[in-house]
Amino acid sequence: MTTVHSARGAATGPVERSRPRAALPALCLTQITGWGVLYYAFPVLNPQITAATGWSTGATTAAFSLALILSALAGVPVGRELDRRGPRLIMTTGSVLGTLGLLAIATAPNLPVFFLGWALTGPAMAAVFYQPAFAALTRWWSPHHVRALTIVTLAGGLASTVFAPLTAFLADHLSWRGTYLVLACILAALTVPAHALALRAPWPAAPPAPLGHPGEGAGTVARSRQFLLLAVAFTLSTFALYAVVVALVPLLLERGFSSTEAAWALGLGGAGQTLGRVLYAGLARRTTVIVRTTVLLGLGGVTTAMLAVVPGPYALLVAVSMVAGMVRGNLTLLKATAVTDRWGATHYGRLSGLLAAPATVAIALGPFAGALLTAPLGGYTGLFVSLALVSAVAALCGAGTRVHPPARR
Numbered sequence: 161m162t163t164v165h166s167a168r169g170a171a172t173g174p175v176e177r178s179r180p181r182a183a184l185p186a187l188c189l190t191q192i193t194g195w196g197v198l199y200y201a202f203p204v205l206n207p208q209i210t211a212a213t214g215w216s217t218g219a220t221t222a223a224f225s226l227a228l229i230l231s232a233l234a235g236v237p238v239g240r241e242l243d244r245r246g247p248r249l250i251m252t253t254g255s256v257l258g259t260l261g262l263l264a265i266a267t268a269p270n271l272p273v274f275f276l277g278w279a280l281t282g283p284a285m286a287a288v289f290y291q292p293a294f295a296a297l298t299r300w301w302s303p304h305h306v307r308a309l310t311i312v313t314l315a316g317g318l319a320s321t322v323f324a325p326l327t328a329f330l331a332d333h334l335s336w337r338g339t340y341l342v343l344a345c346i347l348a349a350l351t352v353p354a355h356a357l358a359l360r361a362p363w364p365a366a367p368p369a370p371l372g373h374p375g376e377g378a379g380t381v382a383r384s385r386q387f388l389l390l391a392v393a394f395t396l397s398t399f400a401l402y403a404v405v406v407a408l409v410p411l412l413l414e415r416g417f418s419s420t421e422a423a424w425a426l427g428l429g430g431a432g433q434t435l436g437r438v439l440y441a442g443l444a445r446r447t448t449v450i451v452r453t454t455v456l457l458g459l460g461g462v463t464t465a466m467l468a469v470v471p472g473p474y475a476l477l478v479a480v481s482m483v484a485g486m487v488r489g490n491l492t493l494l495k496a497t498a499v500t501d502r503w504g505a506t507h508y509g510r511l512s513g514l515l516a517a518p519a520t521v522a523i524a525l526g527p528f529a530g531a532l533l534t535a536p537l538g539g540y541t542g543l544f545v546s547l548a549l550v551s552a553v554a555a556l557c558g559a560g561t562r563v564h565p566p567a568r569r
Contacts, residue, residue: 179300179361184308186358187293188315190251190351194288195316196323197343198258198281200430203406204327204423207413208336215271221406221531223271223278227261228524230282231289232517238286239295239513246363247296248355254287255351262344266337288351290316291516294496295509299364306444309496310437317433317489320405324427328420381503382514390453390502390561391518394495396554397457398519400547401488403526404464405429408481411467411540421474425481432485433492440493449501453558456494459487461551468544495519502561 202224210217238250261284264277286292293312301308323343330339381387405426412422443452463484470480499511530543537543 180358182358183296183300183361184311186354187296187312190255190288190354191290191293191312191316192319192322193347193350194255194258194285195319196326197262197347198285198288200320200323200426201327201340201343203409203426204324204419205331205336205339207410207419208331212336213271215274218531219271220274223275225524226275227278227282227285229521230279231285232520232524234283234286235291235517235520236510236513238292239509239511239516241509242292242295242513243507243509246299246359247292248359250287251292251355251359252352254284254292255347255355257281258284258288259344259348259352262340262347266340266344286520288355290492290496291512294512296359298500298508300361305500306441306493306497309493310441313489313492313496314434314437316492317430317437317485320430321427321434322430324423324430328423381507381511386502386561387511387515389557390498391515393453393457393554393557393561394498394515395518395522396550396557397460397491399522399526399529400464400550400554401460401484401491401526402523403530403547404467404484404544405488406526407530407534407540407543408467410534411544412477414540415471417474417477425474425478428478429481429485429488432482433489435482436486436489437493439486440490443490444493444497449498450559450561452490453494453498453561454555456487456490457551457558458555460484460491461548461555463487464544464551465548468541468548 206217206220206224209215209220241250258281261277261279261281264280265274266277268274268277290313294309297308297312298305327339327343330342334342408426408429409419409422412425413419417425447455463480466480467477467484470476495515496512498515499508503511530547533546534540534543537546
């Protein structure tokens with residue numbers, strides 16, 4: 161079949177763009193694995209790490225937070241390079257670096273080496289998590305990128321569903337070190353070849369700026385009031401929701417549930433993310449970008465408050481965790497499309513990197529701040545109430561991010 165390309169990098173005729181056929185399933189696989197191994201395994205293993213080593217929860221959580229802060233710092237240059245060169249080298253390198261980081265973590269003889277392992281893992285997160293995958297899909301799949309983004313985030317939502325119980329199972333039969341060694345092997349075996357072999361298509365030229373934003377550069381957008389408010393809204397919401405993810409297991413342990421029950425509650429929250437992402441396309445068709453931004457950020461606070469006030473039974477807590485997962489699932493797609501919904505895809509990689517950087521710092525600080533604030537707030541119930549209030553402020557900021565929308569393409 162002959163494919164004719166326009167100046168925008170799109171194709172005319174039956175095939176709209178030359179796309180790497182294996183990229184979409186490969187990115188589905190690598191998002192499940194990358195998030196599951198590099199992020200969701202830690203809250204399951206951390207109680208065993210502290211018990212086995214004598215290191216404090218604050219110290220181990222700080223090491224994990226360091227990785228996330230370094231991910232935020234690396235995200236901006238990663239986004240710039242994605243716009244220029246595409247995802248193959250960046251994501252493959254990230255997979256290798258993540259494997260090396262996990263090996264260092266698993267074999268760390270002391271706390272400084274444990275920190276060093278997470279320091280290696282941080283840039284790997286920036287190179288393998290959603291941001292580079294979203295940039296690839298937005299460029300290759302435009303103008304149907306929302307459908308591709310939805311598919312990948314549907315898969316990514318299963319990361320905790322697959323890897324939280326898997327990690328708990330491995331930890332029941334191995335030490336935490338042995339568990340991380342197995343997870344490192346899984347990360348290398350599944351993501352390195354997938355990124356290296358499936359992302360080889362030519363990188364299309366960036367599309368021109370949409371009507372309504374002629375000549376508007378990334379710097380101009382990044383300094384605008386709407387962009388700054390959006391960054392604040394996403395940062396506050398991310399801080400709250402990811403603190404909830406890491407604190408959910410100890411919250412349930414505090415209420416007398418077993419570690420396996422807590423891990424399953426966390427994992428089933430991932431199933432809720434998948435369901436939420438299925439519903440996002442319909443929500444986007446029926447609402448404006450401001451309405452869905454405000455509503456979804458507000459619902460993040462509502463579900464966090466529910467986790468604070470619902471003591472049980474276990475089935476009800478699992479149901480609330482799944483509803484919270486549905487909200488997180490929608491928010492992932494809301495953030496993935498926030499730039500294109502408002503400013504088009506011309507500078508998607510750079511703008512999304514700038515938007516994601518403070519939010520990723522919030523991901524880093526959320527677990528650490530949660531660990532520090534739990535005692536002063538009277539336990540995990542008080543922590544969750546406070547996080548619900550943070551989400552409410554995020555919703556108010558999100559309500560002020562209206563811009564003239566790009567023309568439909």
